[in-house]
Amino acid sequence: MKIIYLLVPLLAIYFLDGCRSSYDRTESRETASRYFSDPKIERRVDSLMSQMTLDEKIGQLVLYSSHFTTTGPTLPKNVEEAIRNGTCGNIFNAHVPAYNRELQRIAVEETRMGIPLLFGYDVIHGMKTIFPINLGMSCSWDIEGIKNSARVAAREAIAAGLNWTFSPMVDVTRDPRWGRVSEGSGEDTYLGSLIAAAMVEGYQGEGPETLASDSTILACIKHFAAYGAPQAGRDYQTVDLSDRTLRETYLPPYKAGIDAGAGSVMSAFNDIDAIPATASRYLMTDILRKEWGFNGFVVTDFTAINELVPHGVAADSLEAGALALNAGINMDLQGDIYHRFLKQLVEQKRVFLKQVDKMCAGVLRIKFALGLFDDPYRYLDTTAVAREFYKPENLAAARDMARKSIVLLKNDNRTLPIATGRKIALIGPFANTRIDLLGSWYGQGDSSHVVSILQGMQERFGHNKVIYAQGAPYEQESRIGFSQALHAARNSDITVVAVGLPGSWSGEATSMTTITLPLIQQELIAAIRTTGKPLVLLLLNGRPLDLSWESTVSDAIVEAWYPGTEGGHAVADVLSGDFNPCGKLTMTFPRTLGQVPIHYDIKNTGRPFTPNVGEQHYVSRYIDLPDNTPLYPFGYGLSYTTFAYSDLRIVPDKSDMKQPIEITVTVRNSGERSGTEVVQLYIQDVVASVTRPLRQLKGFERVELAPGESREISFQLDAESISFYRQDMSYGYEPGQFKVWVGGSSTADLEGIFEVTR
Numbered sequence: 001m002k003i004i005y006l007l008v009p010l011l012a013i014y015f016l017d018g019c020r021s022s023y024d025r026t027e028s029r030e031t032a033s034r035y036f037s038d039p040k041i042e043r044r045v046d047s048l049m050s051q052m053t054l055d056e057k058i059g060q061l062v063l064y065s066s067h068f069t070t071t072g073p074t075l076p077k078n079v080e081e082a083i084r085n086g087t088c089g090n091i092f093n094a095h096v097p098a099y100n101r102e103l104q105r106i107a108v109e110e111t112r113m114g115i116p117l118l119f120g121y122d123v124i125h126g127m128k129t130i131f132p133i134n135l136g137m138s139c140s141w142d143i144e145g146i147k148n149s150a151r152v153a154a155r156e157a158i159a160a161g162l163n164w165t166f167s168p169m170v171d172v173t174r175d176p177r178w179g180r181v182s183e184g185s186g187e188d189t190y191l192g193s194l195i196a197a198a199m200v201e202g203y204q205g206e207g208p209e210t211l212a213s214d215s216t217i218l219a220c221i222k223h224f225a226a227y228g229a230p231q232a233g234r235d236y237q238t239v240d241l242s243d244r245t246l247r248e249t250y251l252p253p254y255k256a257g258i259d260a261g262a263g264s265v266m267s268a269f270n271d272i273d274a275i276p277a278t279a280s281r282y283l284m285t286d287i288l289r290k291e292w293g294f295n296g297f298v299v300t301d302f303t304a305i306n307e308l309v310p311h312g313v314a315a316d317s318l319e320a321g322a323l324a325l326n327a328g329i330n331m332d333l334q335g336d337i338y339h340r341f342l343k344q345l346v347e348q349k350r351v352f353l354k355q356v357d358k359m360c361a362g363v364l365r366i367k368f369a370l371g372l373f374d375d376p377y378r379y380l381d382t383t384a385v386a387r388e389f390y391k392p393e394n395l396a397a398a399r400d401m402a403r404k405s406i407v408l409l410k411n412d413n414r415t416l417p418i419a420t421g422r423k424i425a426l427i428g429p430f431a432n433t434r435i436d437l438l439g440s441w442y443g444q445g446d447s448s449h450v451v452s453i454l455q456g457m458q459e460r461f462g463h464n465k466v467i468y469a470q471g472a473p474y475e476q477e478s479r480i481g482f483s484q485a486l487h488a489a490r491n492s493d494i495t496v497v498a499v500g501l502p503g504s505w506s507g508e509a510t511s512m513t514t515i516t517l518p519l520i521q522q523e524l525i526a527a528i529r530t531t532g533k534p535l536v537l538l539l540l541n542g543r544p545l546d547l548s549w550e551s552t553v554s555d556a557i558v559e560a561w562y563p564g565t566e567g568g569h570a571v572a573d574v575l576s577g578d579f580n581p582c583g584k585l586t587m588t589f590p591r592t593l594g595q596v597p598i599h600y601d602i603k604n605t606g607r608p609f610t611p612n613v614g615e616q617h618y619v620s621r622y623i624d625l626p627d628n629t630p631l632y633p634f635g636y637g638l639s640y641t642t643f644a645y646s647d648l649r650i651v652p653d654k655s656d657m658k659q660p661i662e663i664t665v666t667v668r669n670s671g672e673r674s675g676t677e678v679v680q681l682y683i684q685d686v687v688a689s690v691t692r693p694l695r696q697l698k699g700f701e702r703v704e705l706a707p708g709e710s711r712e713i714s715f716q717l718d719a720e721s722i723s724f725y726r727q728d729m730s731y732g733y734e735p736g737q738f739k740v741w742v743g744g745s746s747t748a749d750l751e752g753i754f755e756v757t758r
């Protein structure tokens with residue numbers, strides 16, 4: 001009997017191991033820590049800390065907004081005084097160089113230790129020159145371009161006296177009800193991870209550049225973790241995910257940002273698996289520090305420590321402070337909990353001095369890495385604004401990114417592009433606004449510098465060729481402007497109706513229970529439709545919309561997102577055909593909100609529904625939708641030309657994965673214009689020890705082709721590309737068959753297969 005007890009587990013281990021690969025990922029602990037583990041810096045941190053009092057250490061863990069009238073619960077009446085007396089070691093929202101310089105002077109010259117301040121700000125998609133919202137930028141799939149947007153933002157931020165941005169937000173987002181989908185890179189983990197790393201490199205520098213270089217600022221990976229998965233899309237709401245989904249879908253972009261060297265991380269507002277992130281030792285210490293080797297610092301989101309009380313995990317602020325510090329939160333953003341209670345908590349032995357020291361060292365390490373101790377004023381050149389803001393190359397980069405982010409969703413009968421000389425009726429609540437083009441979190445972007453759609457169209461097509469009529473406000477049920485709009489449409493060759501949602505309906509605390517256009521805008525579209533003129537819908541919005549009705553009544557649909565300062569130029573570039581659209585969706589557009597959350601990498605269920613197979617009962621579907629497909633899938637976007645795919649080759653098609661597998665395909669521009677295609681590679685692990693997505697993006701390349709031109713594109717799949725968290729949560733791959741698809745969207749149908757052997 002005893003032998004059987006022994007044998008069963010041994011056999012189980014044998015069989016489980018038998019189906020494992022030899023590949024097991026070693027966590028890249030070294031990658032992250034290599035950035036901030038300079039022994040010279042460590043010596044300076046130790047020496048500085050050995051001279052600091054507890055109060056001074058706590059001061060380094062405090063971050064206040066300079067706008068002390070509009071923020072937080074208990075604020076210092078005078079932020080200068082708080083800096084002077086050492087209770088505040090960091091400032092955010094101050095972005096006037098002379099002011100920041102004065103605050104820095106106080107910190108450096110009037111405090112005992114002379115520790116310089118960090119100056120943080122929400123520079124999310126530009127500081128002054130505003131790029132498209134991040135969701136829009138992700139639709140460019142242009143990783144270098146996105147990196148450059150961060151570089152431009154960093155330079156303008158530095159000119160404003162900043163050395164730290166609360167960006168990139170790398171939360172994977174799959175629910176358009178959540179208003180903050182506009183700030184992220186969409187639903188895909190792989191693409192989101194590449195963008196996370198690129199933005200960190202853009203802000204913090206790469207290659208020989210370091211955090212201490214003149215053109216770099218500190219990045220902040222947020223919101224750790226899984227803030228993008230609130231239940232029912234309601235902001236701040238509970239997140240409840242399996243550890244597998246957390247690790248496989250949500251965590252990789254944070255890790256990618258950290259591996260790229262991000263020196264700070266922001267803790268999320270939400271709870272996850274019943275623990276608020278800001279009190280989660282599992283997230284802040286076990287995963288972030290121990291597994292990933294992060295040794296920068298974690299700042300809370302705005303008053304997130306205080307919010308542990310309404311979350312119901314802390315009885316009072318004192319307890320909240322202890323939970324956060326012990327979890328591994330370095331810096332209290334505006335909550336004033338560390339300032340008021342940390343000393344008391346140390347005295348009561350509810351937190352250990354050692355932990356306070358650790359948290360303080362994290363902040364100081366980054367201040368040293370930024371070079372602030374060597375030159376505290378180096379970011380505070382009061383003449384830089386004039387040189388850096390709205391530089392021609394910044395505007396050019398914003399225009400280029402804006403046109404690459406635009407997604408052509410529909411284009412029947414070659415309605416677009418619009419030929420020069422045609423008369424255009426430009427109608428709609430967003431045709432002549434400027435502020436809305438900036439979206440949410442637009443730094444110090446100035447609406448007077450924004451090129452409106454009307455301005456861009458008039459410049460390109462001529463003032464006498466573009467007839468503008470607002471038609472209707474964006475929401476209010478007022479049809480007064482309809483007749484003027486109809487008149488404009490009747491007297492034109494083509495109508496462009498700029499509809500969508502105002503910029504203020506995106507971003508934090510803008511969850512919505514409907515994702516259709518407001519009724520008045522639909523009525524406007526219906527009215528314009530009666531003129532019989534070709535109808536182009538130009539969308540300005542920060543989330544996927546339900547366009548089921550609009551897609552049946554329009555000839556063309558152009559998703560422009562919130563395109564930023566150069567938006568009007570970019571839209572005119574695309575509508576005129578001066579620029580051939582190439583954006584591809586990074587969030588699925590559902591047919592109806594009832595399908596949400598919907599994303600391309602779904603699983604099969606045990607009762608899959610197969611379209612066009614006749615009656616099927618008791619299968620996974622809705623009885624009020626024809627099938628489970630979205631209106632516009634992930635990866636989708638049209639061009640004014642067409643692309644054909646052929647000759648898919650997989651070499652070798654049987655492999656033990658010691659060497660990568662090469663997937664090659666030929667892409668041809670089969671239309672009449674030059675254009676750029678985003679060639680996408682998807683795979684499926686057909687049978688595994690756990691259910692696997694039907695498709696997962698594993699590679700892509702932007703390819704520019706002249707009419708008739710062909711190019712061979714190759715992708716490499718290595719062991720990492722086919723790995724996942726197996727049944728026992730070990731990470732690696734399993735042998736068996738893998739399907740491959742290559743094409744211009746997540747519904748690509750050029751298919752191949754390969755086999756992975758033991």
Ligand code: NOJ
Pocket residue numbers: 122166222301302508
């Ligand atoms: C709250 C937001 O959630 C976060 O993204 C932002 O960085 C902070 N406020 C600071 O403004």
